[in-house]
Amino acid sequence: MNQTKSVSWFYFFLGLACxxxxxxxxxxxxxxxxxxxxxxxxxxxxxxxxxxxxxFPFTFGRLGxxxxxxxxxxxxxxxxxxxxxxxxxxxxxxxxxxxxxxxxIVGPHGSISVNVMPLTLLGGLVIFTLVQGLASLIQYSRGxxxxx
Amino acid sequence: MNRTQKGALLILSGFIVxxxxxxxxxxxxxxxxxxxxxxxxxxLLLLLAMQFGWWVLLLRKRQSPAEPExxxxxxxxxRNAVLVSFISTxxxxxxxxxxxxxxLGEAGSVPVYIxxxxxxxxxxxxxxxxxxxxxxxxxxGSKNE
Numbered sequence: 001m002n003q004t005k006s007v008s009w010f011y012f013f014l015g016l017a018c019x020x021x022x023x024x025x026x027x028x029x030x031x032x033x034x035x036x037x038x039x040x041x042x043x044x045x046x047x048x049x050x051x052x053x054x055x056f057p058f059t060f061g062r063l064g065x066x067x068x069x070x071x072x073x074x075x076x077x078x079x080x081x082x083x084x085x086x087x088x089x090x091x092x093x094x095x096x097x098x099x100x101x102x103x104x105i106v107g108p109h110g111s112i113s114v115n116v117m118p119l120t121l122l123g124g125l126v127i128f129t130l131v132q133g134l135a136s137l138i139q140y141s142r143g144x145x146x147x148x
Numbered sequence: 149m150n151r152t153q154k155g156a157l158l159i160l161s162g163f164i165v166x167x168x169x170x171x172x173x174x175x176x177x178x179x180x181x182x183x184x185x186x187x188x189x190x191x192l193l194l195l196l197a198m199q200f201g202w203w204v205l206l207l208r209k210r211q212s213p214a215e216p217e218x219x220x221x222x223x224x225x226x227r228n229a230v231l232v233s234f235i236s237t238x239x240x241x242x243x244x245x246x247x248x249x250x251x252l253g254e255a256g257s258v259p260v261y262i263x264x265x266x267x268x269x270x271x272x273x274x275x276x277x278x279x280x281x282x283x284x285x286x287x288x289g290s291k292n293e
Binding site: 034035037040043044047048051052055081082084085088091092095096098099102103106107108109110111112113114115117118120121124 | 241271
C-alpha cells in the first residue's frame with residue numbers, strides 16, 4: 001500500500017469514527033431524554049465535521065510542506081477544489097428545491113416541524129459528499145484536464 | 149482595478165442595497181406591523197437607479213484596452229473565494245436550522261415561508277463573503293497561491 005492509499009484510508013476511518021460515534025451517542029440521548037442542548041450541540045459538531053472535512057487535505061498539506069515526499073500536489077489540489085465547488089453548486093440547488101417542495105406540500109400558509117430542518121441539513125451533507133466524491137472520480141478518470 | 153475586483157465590488161454593493169431594502173421591509177412589516185409607504189418606494193427606486201448607474205460606470209471604465217477577462221491568478225483567487233463562501237454558507241445554514249430546533253423544542257414548528265427567508269439571507273451572506281474574500285486576497289497579494 002503506497003502513502004497516498006494509506007492517507008486515504010486514514011481520512012476514511014477518521015471521518016467515519018468522528019461521524020458515527022457522536023451520532024450514535026446523540027441519538028441515544030434524544031431517545032432517552034428528548035431534545036436538549038447536548039445532542040443538538042453534538043449534531044452541530046457532526047454536521048460541521050462532515051461539511052468541512054474537505055478542508056483537511058489542505059491543512060495536512062501545509063503541515064507536511066517541509067517533507068520531501070509530495071502526496072497532495074497542485075493537480076490534486078485543483079481537482080479537490082473543483083469537486084468541492086461542484087458539491088457546493090448542487091448543495092444550493094438542493095436547498096432551493098427543499099424550500100420549494102416544502103412550500104408545495106404544506107401550502108403558503110402551512111408550517112413545518114423544526115425537527116425536519118436538521119434532517120434537511122443532513123440530507124444536504126449526504127448529497128454534497130456524494131457529488132464531491134463523484135466529481136473527484138470523474139476528474140481523475142479524465143486525467144484532471146482543465147475544463148474552465 | 150481588474151474585472152474580478154470590479155465584479156466583487158458589484159456583488160458587495162448589491163448586498164448593501166439588498167440588505168437596506170430587505171431591512172426596511174422586514175422592520176415595516178414584522179416589527180411595525182404596517183405596509184411600506186409609497187414615498188419609501190420612490191427612495192428605493194432612486195437607490196436602485198444610483199446603483200445601476202454606478203455599475204455601468206464601473207464596467208465601462210477598463211483598466212486597459214487589452215484587459216483580459218481573468219488570468220490564472222484571478223481564477224485561483226475566485227476559486228479560493230468560492231471555498232471561503234462555502235464555509236460561511238455551511239455554518240450559517242447549520243445555525244439557521246439548529247437554533248430554531250433548540251429554541252422551539254421538539255414539538256415546535258415554523259411557517260414554511262421562513263425557509264425562503266433563510267435561503268435568501270444565506271445567499272446574501274454568501275455573496276458578501278465571496279466579494280470580501282476576493283478584495284482581501286487582492287489586497288494581500290494572494291500570497292498563498
